[in-house]
Amino acid sequence: MDRHDMARARLNSGQAWDDFCDTLKLAGRHIAAIDGPLSDLDRAEWYRFMTRLARSSMERLIENAEPTRPRLRDMVWRQSINVQTVDQDHLMCQFDQARDYRITGTRGTIPYFVMAVLTCPAPDAPGAEDWASQGFEGLARFDPSNLKTTGFLASQQIAVADDGSFEVILSQNDPGPGHAWLKLTPATNCILIRLTWRDRAHDIAPAMTIERLDHAAPEPVTPALIADGLAWTGQAVLGYAELVRNWWQGNQGNFAAKLNRLDYSRAQYLSNGGVPDRHVAFGGWEKRLDEALVLEFTPPPCEYWNFQLCNMWQENLDTFEDGNGWINNSRHHAEPDGRVRVVIAERDPGIGGNWINSYGHERGIWGLRLVQTTQTVPIMLWRVPLADIGALDPGTAVLTGQFVD
Structure with a gap:
């Protein structure tokens, strides 16, 4: 049985769901690893933070991770990860592998945006195995919070037509002269677009859509896809729980x-x-x-x-x-x-x-x-x-x- 068949079997048996719930429990209990003073307010915000992580990770890694339906979606309301500035919106689209894509849109009037393609440690078909039992050591192999930028393109580098429209190609191979291009690698996991506002009451945001260049027809979800999505979501919550601990008193920031x-x-x-x-x-x-x-x-x-x-x-x-x-x-x-x-x-x-x-x-x-x-x-x-x-x-x-x- 290959890993995709194993992921399907684990979803159908309920094992993938149980592992997802166990991973969330492990993440929530990670507050015990904080050595130092914690007020009641700190603790209350920790558990609220866990719910926000779960909500945003489900949006990014289950709802917005269907390979034949790529979408650019904003982070969920009130989510703030990694000192995210209030003046920025984060559009994300998850890639299951580095296919070729096109982003089209209109520039809007915000002062600045930047597109970044990212990678993180992830195995093929993560829904094929349990992750809660691996604990935080499993993050070395699978950590959706450990995002590394492999390429970026700022709005000033993108040609905008007289009508305000633009186009960006995302691919492993250079599309040639005349194209704004973001290079993908076989390990590319997602794209993140940061929109920076000057005045939300008056600025106009860019309007952007993403499509696969092979124009694959939309397909229904499968048990293996949902098993993978549950694993991605649970590990994202676990990864960010460890990330904030590591910044506060670990070797990443202390x-x-x-x-x-x-x-x-x-x-x-x-x-x-x-x-x-x-x-x-x-x-x-x-x-x-x-x-x-x-x-x-x-x-x-x-x-x-x-x-x-x-x-x-x-x-x-x-x-x-x-x-x-x-x-x-x-x-x-x-x-x-x-x-x-x-x-x-x-x-x-x-x-x-x-x-x-x-x-x-x-x-x-x-x-x-x-x-x-x-x-x-x-x-x-x-x-x-x-x-x-x-x-x-x-x-x-x-x-x-x-x-x-």
């Missing part, structure tokens, strides 16, 4: 050991589907509820920048609803000399700058993105009592300069 700093790291950003057209500084933050964190930096010339505040699980504290939690190049207040001041506190202390509500959190992750620039900028940081925040003396800053690893 932010818990170096709190209240921001480190520019190309390797850190590219470790999960990033594209090398930007500089991103990540770090961990911590303060008491009666304290404030104040940052200052001067943005360089760039296509786009943003600063955002997240919880321990890399979710933006606002997540689209309250107009807080982040600032960017088009929604911020700058000092006369161009400096941007960010005040993170439970209430606005009234010292000017850009107040970001910490929403009852005492620790988490933050990020500064500088898109399409070769420059990084120094960052200054103060941790001060909220009651007497007053004037900030540069000599009392707890962080100065920039860190590059």
